Amino acid sequence: MEDKMKQTNIAVTPTDDDSDCDTITSRTLLKKKTEFVLPAPSNADVENRKNDPEADQTDKANCTTPLNPNNQKNGSPSFTDRLKDKISNAVPNVIQKKPREYKLKAFVGFLFLLVVFLVGFAYIFYYQQLARKTYFERIRFTKEDRIIRVYDDYGLEALRGHMGASFPTSQKSYKCHERDRPPNSTLCLEWMGRGRLSLAQTPNKNQDDKSRCYRVIWQSLSADTYPTDCYEMNNQLWFGAGAVLGQQHDFAGWPLNRAEVPISPFVTGSEVRGHNGWGQVLRRYFMNSKAAAIIVDDSTPLWVSVNANQSQLLCLQSRSSGFPFFDHGEESIVSNTSTKRNGTKNNPIVHSVLNYTICTAADLETLLTSLADAWWDGLRKDEMEVVKKLMEDPVWRFQPRADDNQTVQSLMKYTNSIVGSVWTSPGYLLIDTPWEERTGDLEFDPNRFQGLSEALEIIHRKGFKVAVTVRPFVSTFSKTYKSGLDFQLSNSSADSVGTWIRQPYGEGSPALTSYNGDHSLALADVTSRNISEWVADHLNTLIKNYELDGIFFESVTADYLPHYYVTAKPLTDPSKLSSLWVDAARQVTTVLSVTSATQMPRLPTFVAIPRLPSTWEGLTHLLPLVLTLSVSGYPFLIPPPVGGISNLTKPDKELYIRWLQVSTFLPVMQFATIPSSYDAEVERMASNLTGLRQSTVLPILQRYGGSSVFDGLPIIRPLWMLDPFDKEGLDVADEFCVGDELLVAPVLEPGAREREVYLPKGVWKDGIDGSLRKGGRWIHHYRAKLDQVPFFTRAAEGTRL
Numbered sequence: 001m002e003d004k005m006k007q008t009n010i011a012v013t014p015t016d017d018d019s020d021c022d023t024i025t026s027r028t029l030l031k032k033k034t035e036f037v038l039p040a041p042s043n044a045d046v047e048n049r050k051n052d053p054e055a056d057q058t059d060k061a062n063c064t065t066p067l068n069p070n071n072q073k074n075g076s077p078s079f080t081d082r083l084k085d086k087i088s089n090a091v092p093n094v095i096q097k098k099p100r101e102y103k104l105k106a107f108v109g110f111l112f113l114l115v116v117f118l119v120g121f122a123y124i125f126y127y128q129q130l131a132r133k134t135y136f137e138r139i140r141f142t143k144e145d146r147i148i149r150v151y152d153d154y155g156l157e158a159l160r161g162h163m164g165a166s167f168p169t170s171q172k173s174y175k176c177h178e179r180d181r182p183p184n185s186t187l188c189l190e191w192m193g194r195g196r197l198s199l200a201q202t203p204n205k206n207q208d209d210k211s212r213c214y215r216v217i218w219q220s221l222s223a224d225t226y227p228t229d230c231y232e233m234n235n236q237l238w239f240g241a242g243a244v245l246g247q248q249h250d251f252a253g254w255p256l257n258r259a260e261v262p263i264s265p266f267v268t269g270s271e272v273r274g275h276n277g278w279g280q281v282l283r284r285y286f287m288n289s290k291a292a293a294i295i296v297d298d299s300t301p302l303w304v305s306v307n308a309n310q311s312q313l314l315c316l317q318s319r320s321s322g323f324p325f326f327d328h329g330e331e332s333i334v335s336n337t338s339t340k341r342n343g344t345k346n347n348p349i350v351h352s353v354l355n356y357t358i359c360t361a362a363d364l365e366t367l368l369t370s371l372a373d374a375w376w377d378g379l380r381k382d383e384m385e386v387v388k389k390l391m392e393d394p395v396w397r398f399q400p401r402a403d404d405n406q407t408v409q410s411l412m413k414y415t416n417s418i419v420g421s422v423w424t425s426p427g428y429l430l431i432d433t434p435w436e437e438r439t440g441d442l443e444f445d446p447n448r449f450q451g452l453s454e455a456l457e458i459i460h461r462k463g464f465k466v467a468v469t470v471r472p473f474v475s476t477f478s479k480t481y482k483s484g485l486d487f488q489l490s491n492s493s494a495d496s497v498g499t500w501i502r503q504p505y506g507e508g509s510p511a512l513t514s515y516n517g518d519h520s521l522a523l524a525d526v527t528s529r530n531i532s533e534w535v536a537d538h539l540n541t542l543i544k545n546y547e548l549d550g551i552f553f554e555s556v557t558a559d560y561l562p563h564y565y566v567t568a569k570p571l572t573d574p575s576k577l578s579s580l581w582v583d584a585a586r587q588v589t590t591v592l593s594v595t596s597a598t599q600m601p602r603l604p605t606f607v608a609i610p611r612l613p614s615t616w617e618g619l620t621h622l623l624p625l626v627l628t629l630s631v632s633g634y635p636f637l638i639p640p641p642v643g644g645i646s647n648l649t650k651p652d653k654e655l656y657i658r659w660l661q662v663s664t665f666l667p668v669m670q671f672a673t674i675p676s677s678y679d680a681e682v683e684r685m686a687s688n689l690t691g692l693r694q695s696t697v698l699p700i701l702q703r704y705g706g707s708s709v710f711d712g713l714p715i716i717r718p719l720w721m722l723d724p725f726d727k728e729g730l731d732v733a734d735e736f737c738v739g740d741e742l743l744v745a746p747v748l749e750p751g752a753r754e755r756e757v758y759l760p761k762g763v764w765k766d767g768i769d770g771s772l773r774k775g776g777r778w779i780h781h782y783r784a785k786l787d788q789v790p791f792f793t794r795a796a797e798g799t800r801l
Contacts, residue, residue: 158292166228167194211361211370218354227354230315237289243279254624254733263305267558268575268596280596280610283632291367297355301325318354324574363724372712386604393427394669407448429464440474442542465549472556473521501525504566511562528568532584540588555596606636614644614651630714641672661789664689665744704739722760745790757782763799767791
């Protein structure tokens with residue numbers, strides 16, 4: 001036992017030079033911590049070490065000499081470090097790793113993980129690309145999430161849509177059967193019991209290479225599935241569609257992103273009826289600032305939403321149920337599909353079709369040029385003279401009062417105040433409603449218009465051309481309604497139709513509607529050729545009896561149709577009833593304007609901008625309406641009367657002046673209130689503006705009006721048509737251009753005598769002071785007195801400041 005204790009406590013006392021080596025105070029402690037016991041040196045080893053200085057130096061170098069704890073100095077290595085060294089010395093060298101070997105293995109491991117990652121990424125990307133197939137080099141479609149991406153000429157995304165939004169994306173798609181594939185389609189997919197989608201490339205309207213167009217056709221295979229595609233509106237500006245209903249009247253969001261319309265029938269409407277969010281003049285045409293356009297086919301019973309619930313989505317939906325659309329059977333199915341109404345299990349019924357075209361171009365101006373309509377085909381010389389006359393001379397709207405039994409005297413007084421004014425030719429005199437005793441009589445009220453024939457003869461000699469406002473409604477108490485019933489009886493046969501639009505049930509009695517307080521009104525069924533000719537005959541009698549020079553047609557909007565109705569021929573778009581009525585009237589007279597349209601009527605018919613109230617808000621909404629309708633395919637526009645509709649009271653003087661300044665630069669000037677009804681100051685301003693129009697504005701209007709007949713481009717243009725790549729000019733809604741030569745920035749706020757003006761690139765001549773100004777920048781605090789309107793003419797190319 002004593003020997004064992006001696007062995008355990010053996011220690012070698014080093015010299016002072018060995019103080020840097022670790023000290024092991026007890027071998028017993030080492031065993032407890034490591035289970036590893038160092039062999040105890042014998043007495044002979046200790047003696048030899050004292051006599052061998054080289055061995056002593058080796059111990060110093062290797063720091064392996066055990067130290068006596070009594071001789072350890074402060075600051076020497078710790079026990080833990082000493083223990084690590086001992087263990088390291090005890091481990092065979094063959095299993096010790098050098099630092100360089102560790103780095104090499106770590107680098108190899110990293111390369112292995114990198115290769116695994118890249119292979120996995122390539123695998124996932126490959127199958128994503130298989131799912132997101134590219135069509136026509138410009139369209140990518142992912143059938144799993146049904147997202148379509150359309151790219152422009154520069155390879156940038158111009159349009160992104162979510163297809164088939166009315167049913168879940170989790171439903172699997174299959175390739176169409178060949179019998180169901182539309183002709184020339186590149187892609188055809190079917191979702192069982194839901195819908196069928198096809199894509200095909202198609203030439204643009206003008207058969208040129210300025211734009212690329214693609215046809216999209218959705219067919220609903222279920223009664224409760226309405227084909228719906230939604231396109232993202234964020235990160236781009238949208239234009240087109242037409243008039244959007246506002247709080248009190250029609251207005252247009254410029255751009256369309258500012259509007260908010262819930263899903264509703266895309267048909268002409270009015271604020272009074274309130275059936276939808278759309279106004280009196282529409283176009284199935286939507287385009288964005290990335291030069292992509294969507295044009296919906298007339299055969300589609302179209303519903304549209306814009307930014308519904310702040311979604312920033314433009315949604316197109318086909319739904320043939322619900323007022324004013326009705327399912328008319330097989331005739332309403334798009335003609336270029338082979339599917340019929342009598343479906344079977346293998347060939348299901350098609351309930352509705354969403355049919356539209358997507359077009360892209362290099363820029364907005366090129367896109368607009370490529371898709372514009374030309375109006376010259378078949379246009380006669382006398383019709384072009386009417387267009388010229390409307391642009392040169394104003395339209396004077398006389399508003400008779402229903403309680404005025406001296407209307408003829410009031411009419412003569414009105415015309416006398418016009419003659420001798422600043423206009424060299426008096427222009428058109430428009431006798432507005434109410435001029436009939438009962439709605440639809442097509443005769444002047446004999447009690448209020450006594451001696452009218454003689455008065456009109458005098459008015460004609462003064463140089464006026466005379467027209468009247470005509471509405472399509474016919475009171476059941478009028479002479480015309482009785483005449484229609486007699487015509488129906490005299491032409492009754494097995495295949496004949498009634499004179500009036502009929503109820504769908506019962507014995508086909510006339511379907512009645514209401515308008516402007518009259519609740520018993522019928523509408524002639526002009527979808528029938530016989531009825532169209534009957535309407536033309538009655539209009540012809542009116543024209544000849546009073547030697548009228550034309551009519552202004554106050555069109556029926558779709559929301560004024562009877563809630564349940566049947567026509568001789570199905571109306572896939574109820575708004576088209578107005579154009580059929582115009583076609584009937586054109587057989588016997590000149591239709592000078594229409595108040596409702598879904599496409600530009602044949603010239604010389606202009607489109608009247610919806611009436612605006614006599615308020616500053618009404619004036620503010622005028623320019624967005626003009627710009628929206630112009631780029632939507634309506635270049636020939638008649639603005640509302642100067643000052644707005646004021647319900648037989650004079651508009652505010654300042655409002656009237658600012659409105660007159662705007663109208664001076666528009667294609668047609670229309671008045672209800674005569675400038676002389678104010679004071680000499682207003683007359684002087686009107687005279688100056690008339691001179692400006694005759695000398696500067698009218699030549700430009702006529703030049704671009706003449707070219708618009710052939711190219712279909714707007715006469716009144718947004719700023720981006722001058723420079724489609726100028727982002728500053730994209731959403732400017734309170735300036736406009738007449739052609740490419742004249743820019744107008746009118747003052748539109750009460751009491752304002754200055755405004756901000758943006759000039760596109762180029763050099764512009766100030767119309768007020770004659771100075772030259774550099775474009776591509778804003779002019780801040782541009783001053784304009786009450787009798788001044790800011791306008792600028794474009795300087796010749798190469799002009800320098």
